[in-house]
Each structure stands twice: as structure tokens, then as C-alpha cells.
Amino acid sequence: xxxxxxxxxxxxxxxxxxxxxxxxxxxxxxxxxxxxxxxxxxxxxxxxxxxxxxxxxxxxxxxxxxxxxxxxxxxxxxxxxxxxxxxxxxxxxxxxxxxxxxxxxxxxxxxxxxxxxxxxxxxxxxxxxxxxxxxxxxxxxxxxxxxxxxxxxxxxxxxxxxxxxxxxxxxxxxxxxxxxxxxxxxxxxxxxxxxxxxxxxxxxxxxxxxxxxxxxxxxxxxxxxxxxxxxxxxxxxxxxxxxxxxxxxxxxxxxxxxxxxxxxxxxxxxxxxxxxxxxxxxxxxxxxxxxxxxxxxxxxxxxxxxxxxxxxxxxxxxxxxxxxxxxxxxxxxxxxxxxxxxxxxxxxxxxxxxxxxxxxxxxxxxxxxxxxxxxxxxxxxxxxxxxxxxxxxxxxxxxxxxxxxxxxxxxxxxxxxxxxxxxxxxxxxxxxxxxxxxxxxxxxxxxxxxxxxxxxxxxxxxxxxxxxxxxxxxxxxxxxxxxxxxxxxxxxxxxxxxxxxxxxxxxxxxxxxxxxxxxxxxxxxxxxxxxxxxxxxxxxxxxxxxxxxxxxxxxxxxxxxxxxxxxxxxxxxxxxxxxxxxxxxxxxxxxxxxxxxxxxxxxxxxxxxxxxxxxxxxxxxxxxxxxxxxxxxxxxxxxxxxxxxxxxxxxxxxxxxxxxxxxxxxxxxxxxxxxxxxxxxxxxxxxxxxxxxxxxxxxxxxxxxxxxxxxxxxxxxxxxxxx
Amino acid sequence: xxxxxxxxxxxxxxxxxxxxxxxxxxxxxxxxxxxxxxxxxxxxxxxxxxxxxxxxxxxxxxxxxxxxxxxxxxxxxxxxxxxxxxxxxxxxxxxxxxxxxxxxxxxxxxxxxxxxxxxxxxxxxxxxxxxxxxxxxxxxxxxxxxxxxxxxxxxxxxxxxxxxxxxxxxxxxxxxxxxxxxxxxxxxxxxxxxxxxxxxxxxxxxxxxxxxxxxxxxxxxx
Numbered sequence: 001x002x003x004x005x006x007x008x009x010x011x012x013x014x015x016x017x018x019x020x021x022x023x024x025x026x027x028x029x030x031x032x033x034x035x036x037x038x039x040x041x042x043x044x045x046x047x048x049x050x051x052x053x054x055x056x057x058x059x060x061x062x063x064x065x066x067x068x069x070x071x072x073x074x075x076x077x078x079x080x081x082x083x084x085x086x087x088x089x090x091x092x093x094x095x096x097x098x099x100x101x102x103x104x105x106x107x108x109x110x111x112x113x114x115x116x117x118x119x120x121x122x123x124x125x126x127x128x129x130x131x132x133x134x135x136x137x138x139x140x141x142x143x144x145x146x147x148x149x150x151x152x153x154x155x156x157x158x159x160x161x162x163x164x165x166x167x168x169x170x171x172x173x174x175x176x177x178x179x180x181x182x183x184x185x186x187x188x189x190x191x192x193x194x195x196x197x198x199x200x201x202x203x204x205x206x207x208x209x210x211x212x213x214x215x216x217x218x219x220x221x222x223x224x225x226x227x228x229x230x231x232x233x234x235x236x237x238x239x240x241x242x243x244x245x246x247x248x249x250x251x252x253x254x255x256x257x258x259x260x261x262x263x264x265x266x267x268x269x270x271x272x273x274x275x276x277x278x279x280x281x282x283x284x285x286x287x288x289x290x291x292x293x294x295x296x297x298x299x300x301x302x303x304x305x306x307x308x309x310x311x312x313x314x315x316x317x318x319x320x321x322x323x324x325x326x327x328x329x330x331x332x333x334x335x336x337x338x339x340x341x342x343x344x345x346x347x348x349x350x351x352x353x354x355x356x357x358x359x360x361x362x363x364x365x366x367x368x369x370x371x372x373x374x375x376x377x378x379x380x381x382x383x384x385x386x387x388x389x390x391x392x393x394x395x396x397x398x399x400x401x402x403x404x405x406x407x408x409x410x411x412x413x414x415x416x417x418x419x420x421x422x423x424x425x426x427x428x429x430x431x432x433x434x435x436x437x438x439x440x441x442x443x444x445x446x447x448x449x450x451x452x453x454x455x456x457x458x459x460x461x462x463x464x465x466x467x468x469x470x471x472x473x474x475x476x477x478x479x480x481x482x483x484x485x486x487x488x489x490x491x492x493x494x495x496x497x498x499x500x501x502x503x504x505x506x507x508x509x510x511x512x513x514x515x516x517x518x519x520x521x522x523x524x525x526x527x528x529x530x531x532x533x534x535x536x537x538x539x540x541x542x543x544x545x546x547x548x549x550x551x552x553x554x555x556x557x558x559x560x561x562x563x564x565x566x567x568x569x570x571x572x573x574x575x576x577x578x579x580x581x582x583x584x585x586x587x588x589x590x591x592x593x594x595x596x597x598x599x600x601x602x603x604x605x606x607x608x609x610x611x612x613x614x615x616x617x618x619x620x621x622x623x624x625x626x627x628x629x630x631x632x633x634x635x636x637x638x639x640x641x642x643x644x645x646x647x648x649x650x651x652x653x654x655x656x657x658x659x660x661x662x663x664x665x666x667x668x669x670x671x672x673x674x675x676x677x678x679x680x681x682x683x684x685x686x687x688x689x690x691x692x693x694x695x696x697x698x699x700x701x702x703x704x705x706x707x708x709x710x711x712x713x714x715x716x717x718x719x720x721x722x723x
Numbered sequence: 724x725x726x727x728x729x730x731x732x733x734x735x736x737x738x739x740x741x742x743x744x745x746x747x748x749x750x751x752x753x754x755x756x757x758x759x760x761x762x763x764x765x766x767x768x769x770x771x772x773x774x775x776x777x778x779x780x781x782x783x784x785x786x787x788x789x790x791x792x793x794x795x796x797x798x799x800x801x802x803x804x805x806x807x808x809x810x811x812x813x814x815x816x817x818x819x820x821x822x823x824x825x826x827x828x829x830x831x832x833x834x835x836x837x838x839x840x841x842x843x844x845x846x847x848x849x850x851x852x853x854x855x856x857x858x859x860x861x862x863x864x865x866x867x868x869x870x871x872x873x874x875x876x877x878x879x880x881x882x883x884x885x886x887x888x889x890x891x892x893x894x895x896x897x898x899x900x901x902x903x904x905x906x907x908x909x910x911x912x913x914x915x916x917x918x919x920x921x922x923x924x925x926x927x928x929x930x931x932x933x934x935x936x937x938x939x940x941x942x943x944x945x
Contacts, residue, residue, distance in 0.1 A: 154773045156735025241776025420853045425739045
């Protein structure tokens with residue numbers, strides 16, 4: 001005997017959620033309404049397991065122009081200009097179809113940015129895959145990198161930075177987080193709230209097809225598992241040429257003041273755009289699906305309402321200006337159709353040729369989804385695997401080379417050279433030239449720096465401290481180029497929040513994020529949450545990807561990470577206390593376990609201030625944040641980048657309780673490796689650890705002292721370059 | 724001189740070219756692809772990007788635009804015309820330049836700083852390249868003729884020909900020498916902060932007729 005599953009369950013709603021919908025409507029929903037509710041009440045759209053936690057985050061600050069709730073956050077950069085930014089995940093689509101998944105991730109995040117009237121000027125991406133010896137991971141990496149390049153390059157927005165980590169727990173469920181930075185005259189920016197009863201709703205851009213139906217609920221809000229191939233039709237297909245025209249068209253319309261408000265169509269398509277616009281404006285909306293230009297003639301109203309066809313925007317326009325708007329759309333060869341009106345009364349009504357086919361209160365649809373409390377419980381120990389790839393007792397030289405060639409540490413030139421990193425003429429520091437991307441803003445008379453970071457392995461060891469470290473890492477990267485943080489955005493990539501361990505990771509990570517932001521005084525201006533990142537073998541490493549934007553007065557003063565001059569002194573600034581816990585070396589030895597040392601956050605922030613001031617004053621020849629692989633790897637990276645060796649000694653770290661091995665390869669926040677004039681470094685309070693020069697990278701560390709040739713180190717660090 | 728920069732749907736580097744031309748000349752303006760009138764400019768840049776989405780074939784649709792008809796006439800009259808990257812592809816499709824641009828030998832888009840050798844002077848320029856279809860190709864006998872006529876303007880320096888172009892060719896001119904196609908981007912090499920200023924030299928040489936084949940024609944105006 002088979003029992004038929006109710007349709008609402010197939011669409012991802014629980015029994016009690018369905019009952020609540022019936023209560024709010026006063027009747028059973030029809031197919032159109034059920035489809036719309038199932039999407040807006042999905043985890044992806046409603047944040048039902050994370051919204052309560054996110055209230056902990058600080059969101060206010062003097063420089064905040066737009067905060068959470070808008071399509072993207074924005075901060076003031078002076079002279080009447082603002083910088084908008086947002087990061088968003090496209091994990092599950094990329095795990096199913098990496099090229100289109102990553103491409104449409106980039107397309108979607110750019111629409112979020114130009115929806116508020118900012119011209120996209122840069123893209124960054126944060127990627128996670130399984131280990132590179134897996135065929136699946138190589139396939140996903142190759143597809144995702146080509147997809148990001150395809151979309152960004154074709155639309156003419158520079159991809160200026162990012163990071164890629166390779167770890168076993170991402171084998172089944174890769175992460176593709178894309179970030180877009182936009183630049184706008186503050187006065188030209190626009191919000192997403194619909195306003196003005198009687199105003200027209202105009203749909204612009206591509207026509208609507210059956211692609212991506214149910215993407216938010218079916219793909220993004222459930223664990224991956226067997227049969228994912230069959231989900232390929234839920235992955236959207238991107239067309240950067242359509243987006244390029246739509247982008248120019250929208251910016252021209254906004255520049256001419258022709259739009260009352262603007263919203264992109266992303267997850268859940270017209271349903272979420274129309275719903276969110278109405279909710280934000282406290283109005284109702286009528287949409288007649290007969291007016292929507294279709295790719296296939298026989299689409300049902302519910303399909304039109306939930307289609308995730310790409311490259312579409314929804315605008316509110318005063319009735320008298322619709323013709324002007326449509327003329328500009330025609331100039332840019334992009335579609336436009338008047339599909340509805342703003343109404344009084346707070347109902348969203350779906351019509352077909354004037355006949356009502358669905359009607360529900362906006363409040364119930366957009367804000368009615370119940371929010372859940374988590375049921376966190378700390379796991380008993382390390383819930384992920386350990387794989388030994390480096391034999392115990394290896395010589396220190398061998399350890400250094402093994403770390404430099406580790407895919408997560410090695411040069412990512414192979415990937416970033418597939419991206420146009422210079423279009424727009426703003427890129428002052430290209431990928432791997434400095435710890436943060438630097439973009440000049442001649443219009444505002446200054447520059448911004450951007451960093452994106454999130455080491456999932458360390459967060460898995462300690463969700464709270466690991467997340468604090470991710471925020472500090474971003475702040476340190478900004479300090480390396482002389483930038484002061486203005487705002488932060490994030491993408492919280494976690495496993496199933498309904499499982500106690502997943503809930504515990506999420507809960508602690510959000511607390512760490514909140515505390516670190518408060519300590520730094522940096523507001524969170526937006527964010528995105530991606531849950532249910534699990535495969536058959538278990539959850540991903542908890543991965544809060546943190547992205548920070550900072551400001552610097554003079555891009556000409558930006559230092560790089562490369563050693564520059566023979567004879568320069570090398571110094572260490574900051575409260576760096578290395579430990580092998582959660583380190584790349586511990587990973588390679590198969591010795592990962594729970595726990596990270598507690599860092600001195602205030603001292604790390606003070607060190608950022610010292611470095612920032614020194615960079616701005618042009619006092620340093622090079623500056624590089626000590627990160628993955630520890631001090632020895634940081635030294636080798638600065639040497640390789642500069643094409644010049646060094647003679648260093650890290651034994652003084654014994655004073656901070658570090659054994660020689662920890663001094664070389666231990667990790668932890670708060671360390672800056674700098675080079676420059678000896679007296680200047682002493683003035684800055686740096687601990688002097690060596691001298692730049694020669695062809696060898698020699699590092700004294702007691703019985704673990706090592707020396708490798710520059711060429712050998714570079715060859716290891718270039719392990720990902722094509723032969 | 725006043726430069727005009729064509730703007731197609733899907734152009735990417737038109738604002739960068741506009742900025743470079745403003746630095747080089749006495750002014751610069753964008754010319755919409757539907758305009759049959761070049762609005763009195765003294766030189767034209769066909770910029771990089773993905774005109775009309777590069778559908779069908781890179782540059783294949785853009786060549787039929789009204790603005791390109793005007794460019795073809797102006798080129799015939801001797802006006803300096805620079806096609807960069809996608810613009811080079813458009814000029815080849817339009818028959819204003821010899822040869823064709825094929826997919827990079829490694830079949831991947833690549834963005835990196837390259838060194839170019841200027842034919843004749845031997846000067847080395849550092850200019851970024853970024854393309855997926857930049858492998859210059861022409862039949863052997865045509866290449867011999869181009870070299871004999873002095874139509875090869877720029878070659879990749881040793882170790883910098885990453886796209887597999889024949890005879891390391893990065894840029895060629897038409898027979899007369901007033902139309903130049905270049906795969907790397909001189910408009911992205913006009914500011915020391917973003918990497919190099921060597922690109923200005925390309926605008927300068929084209930603008931003052933340095934590539935014009937003295938034996939074949941008189942110098943262009945401007």
C-alpha cells in the first residue's frame with residue numbers, strides 16, 4: 001500500500017507550517033498560492049532557522065548608508081559617494097552544475113548591487129571544494145572557475161580577489177560564494193520598497209521560462225543526496241550579455257530619476273520580488289501574469305510566479321513615465337512589460353487576463369513564516385575525519401615545501417588569471433600582489449580595500465574563536481594595505497540547523513561574529529545564510545565567509561606583500577601566539593581535534609592600527625598577514641613574491657610559549673610580517689627576526705632550523721600552475 | 724586630437740578607452756553603435772568587450788552596425804582607427820584588417836601583464852592582455868606579405884605569447900598603416916597606479932601616423 005505524500009510536503013513545507021497557512025488564509029491555498037508560500041517560507045527566503053540569531057549582529061554605524069533588509073548594504077566613502085557590497089551563496093546549484101551555478105551566482109549578486117543604483121565595479125569569490133585528488137572536486141573547481149570568469153569577464157566587471165580552500169568535508173557539497181562591490185552617487189541610490197498606490201509595476205530584462213523552478217525550496221533548502229542529477233533543471237542558465245544590457249539600462253533609468261523603486265528577481269523569482277517590494281512599502285500589488293513575456297507559451301500562472309529565469313528586474317514606475325522607461329529599455333535592446341500595479345490594502349493578487357488566480361495577504365506571505373529556535377548541543381569531539389598526508393618526523397624543509405604546495409596555500413594564479421581583474425581601471429593591487437584587493441575611486445578622491453575570508457577548518461575546531469579569527473583576518477588584510485574597516489558582510493555556510501551539532505556551530509559562530517564586529521566597531525550591513533550544506537557523508541565544515549570593505553586615503557602609498565630591498569630588516573608586529581591547533585600542518589599530519597587558543601582581540605586590533613598608520617605613512621617596504629601555514633609560510637610567500645631570499649630566526653617566539661615547530665608553522669591571529677628600515681621597524685615595536693637578501697630562505701628555529709632555495713620554494717608554491 | 728570610442732551593447736572597456744583617450748588627446752566621446760555619424764572626431768577606438776554577446780563569432784555582428792559603416796569610410800579616408808581585443812576582432816570581421824583571431828591555444832581566458840616588442844624601434848612595452856580568443860592567425864603567404872609591407876606592428880616578447888599567435892604577432896595594421904588592431908589593452912596601461920603607462924605610446928604613435936606606410940600613402944589628418 002502506498003500513501004500519497006501531500007503536495008505541500010514535496011514542496012518542503014511541514015504539516016504545522018501548512019496548517020498555519022490555512023489559518024492565515026482562512027481556507028486551503030490553491031496551487032498558485034501554495035507554490036508561492038512554499039518558496040517564501042523556505043529556509044533560503046525566510047531565514048527561519050537563523051533570523052533570531054542574526055539579531056545579535058551590530059548593524060549601525062556612522063558610515064552606514066544602507067543596512068540589512070535592502071538588496072545590498074552600502075557605506076559612505078566621502079564626497080557624496082557610497083560603496084555597496086554583498087556576498088551571496090550559490091552552493092547547491094554549483095554542486096549540481098558548477099559552470100552555470102557559479103555563473104548565475106555572479107549574475108545574481110551583481111543584480112543585487114545595481115538594484116540599489118550602484119554600478120558594479122568588482123567581484124570577489126570564496127570557493128570551497130573537496131581535496132584536489134578527487135575527480136569530482138577537480139570537475140567542480142574547473143567548472144566554477146570557468147563560470148565565474150565567463151560571467152564576470154563578459155559583463156566587464158573586474159574579479160579582483162577571493163580565496164579557495166580544499167577540504168574533504170566539501171567533497172559532496174562545494175561552496176561558491178560570490179561578492180559584488182558597487183559604486184554610486186549616494187543621491188542616486190534607490191530602495192526596494194514599492195510606493196505610490198496606482199503606480200505601475202514594470203518587468204524588465206529577459207523573458208520568463210521554466211528554468212530554475214523551485215530552486216530556492218528544492219535545491220537551496222535541503223541536503224544534497226542521491227539523485228541530484230535529476231535536479232539539474234532547477235539550476236538556472238545565465239546570459240551575461242542580457243545582464244550587461246539590463247545593467248546599463250537600469251543605471252540610465254535611475255540616473256534619469258525614472259524609477260520609484262527597483263528590485264532584482266533572484267530566488268523565488270517574481271514571487272519574492274513582488275512580495276518583498278510590497279512588504280517593504282506597506283502596500284499591495286496586483287500582477288497579471290498574462291502580461292509577462294514568456295519563452296514557452298503554455299506556462300501556468302504558478303510557474304510564471306516562481307520561475308527563476310535570470311537577468312530580470314522589477315521596477316515601480318509612475319504611470320505617466322512608463323513610455324519613457326520602455327523607450328530606454330528599447331534603446332538597450334532589453335525587454336520591458338507593464339505587468340501590474342501598486343494597490344491599497346496589503347493584498348498580493350495574481351491575475352490571468354484579469355481573472356484572479358491567487359490572493360493572499362502580503363504580511364502572511366512575506367513575514368508570516370514561523371521562526372524557529374535552535375536546539376544546539378556541543379558534539380562530543382571532532383566529528384570530521386583525519387587523513388595523514390605528511391609522515392610524522394618529516395624534516396622541517398620537507399614540511400615547509402609540503403605546506404607551500406598544499407592546494408589551499410599554493411598560488412591560485414591558475415584560477416585568477418582566468419578572470420579579468422583590471423577592467424574599470426580601478427585595480428591598484430591585483431590578486432596576490434597584496435593581502436587585500438585595492439580599488440581606486442578617483443571620483444571620491446580615495447580608495448577602498450576589500451578582503452574576503454573564512455577558514456572553515458578552524459571554525460570547525462572552535463566555531464566561536466574560528467569566526468572571531470575570520471573577522472580579525474579580514475581586518476588584518478585591510479591593515480596591510482593601509483585601510484580602515486567601514487563595514488562587513490557575510491555568508492554563513494553551515495550544515496543542517498535542525499541537528500544539534502549544526503545548531504551549536506551556527507549559534508557559536510554568530511556570537512563570535514557579533515563579538516568581533518563589536519570589538520572592531522564595524523557594522524554588519526548585510527548578509528546571506530546558506531544552511532543544509534550536507535552530503536551523505538555528513539556536514540561541511542561550518543564556514544562563515546566574512547567580507548570586509550575598508551577605506552584608504554592614498555592608493556599610491558599601498559605596500560605589497562613582496563620583500564622589496566636587499567638588506568631590509570624583517571620584523572613581526574602584533575600579539576601572534578602560534579599554535580598547531582587547527583593548522584594546515586595538523587591537517588596534513590591527521591591530528592585535527594577540537595579547540596583553538598583564545599586570542600587577544602584587543603591587542604590584535606591595536607596591531608592593525610599600528611600597521612595601518614605605518615603603511616599610510618609609507619614606512620614599510622612590505623607587509624603580509626601571518627595566516628595559513630604560519631610564520632614560515634608567510635616568510636616564504638613574501639620572499640617568493642619579491643624574488644629575493646632572507647635570513648630569519650623565529651626562536652624568540654619561545655618567549656610566547658611556542659616550541660620551534662609551532663614558531664615555524666603554528667597559526668593564530670594577530671601577526672604581521674613586515675620589512676623595511678631597521679630603525680623604523682624598531683620604532684613601530686616590531687620584533688626583529690631577520691634580514692632580506694640572498695637566494696635562500698633560511699629560518700632559524702633551534703633544532704628545527706631550515707633552509708630552502710628560493711627556486712625550490714617557488715616551485716612548490718606554484719604546484720597548481722599548469723605544467 | 725578628438726577621439727571617438729564606439730559603444731556596442733556588450734562593450735566592456737569603452738569607459739577605460741574613453742579615459743585613456745582623454746589623457747592622450749584633446750578630448751574624447753562615446754559613439755553609440757546605431758550612429759552613422761562619427762560626430763567630427765579625428766580618431767576612433769573600437770573597444771574591447773563582448774559586442775552583442777559575441778554571439779555567432781566574436782565581432783561578427785558588430786561589424787554590421789551603422790557606426791562600423793562610418794568607421795569603414797573614415798578608415799578609407801585615412802583616419803586613425805584602433806581596435807583593441809574585441810575591437811581587433813571586429814575590424815578583422817569587417818575586412819579592415821587582415822587575418823583572424825582564434826581561441827587561445829590553451830582554450831582558456833587569460834588575464835596577465837605581457838611584454839610587447841614594437842616593430843621597427845624595438846621598444847619593449849608592458850601592457851595587460853585579457854582574452855579567450857586572441858590567437859592571431861593568417862595563412863603563411865599572407866604573413867610573409869604583412870611582414871614585407873611592415874604591417875606587423877607589435878609582437879609578444881619571448882615567453883609572453885601565451886595565446887599561440889602565429890609568429891608572435893600581437894598587433895597588425897592595414898596596408899596603409901592608419902588602422903591598427905592590438906590584442907593587449909593599451910587603454911589599461913595609462914596609469915602608474917594600475918600597472919604601467921606604456922599604453923599611451925600606442926595612442927600617440929597611431930595618432931601621429933607613425934605606422935603609416937610612407938610608400939603607400941600620405942599621413943592622416945590630426
